[in-house]
Amino acid sequence: MILRGLATLAIGGLLTLNFLLPSMKVVARGPENLVRSDLVSELAIGGSLPPLELMDLQGRTYTREDLLGHRVLLTFERSVDW
Template identity: 40%
Template sequence: MGRWLATAIVLALLALDVALPHTSLGRRGHDAVAKRDVEGAFATLGAPLPEDVLAGLETLDGRPLAAADFRGHPTLVTFERSVDW
């Protein structure tokens, strides 16, 4: 019984994963449009890096990162995409 229930749950989740993006609930628009209302989500090319962007991040040796560490150096900061719900 337990295996059948687990299989049914996995299949139901798979069906939702396939079907949900094609419904009005799953459509949010392009990510650039969906997140424009989030302050600080987009940077301007050539603009100074805000101090709070790196808050809470550390170097590999444990030092806290600061925007001043990158002044005078071309820098590209990217963050891995994650689930945003």
């Protein structure tokens, strides 16, 4: 009976978590467009690239000025430790 009660408590906790998830900011995930809806993009088509400083795999640092005059393809990937 005690084990059943404990299991019921644990499952009740999970059920509560399941119902509360959408309203919890800390785990607000779901579709990316909703998750990122609070962010204002600084990038617009035809606009200037904002100042940036990126490091490549060899440790070299690139700034926006380094890229000036070159054709640049920027790709973004989620790292394994996101």
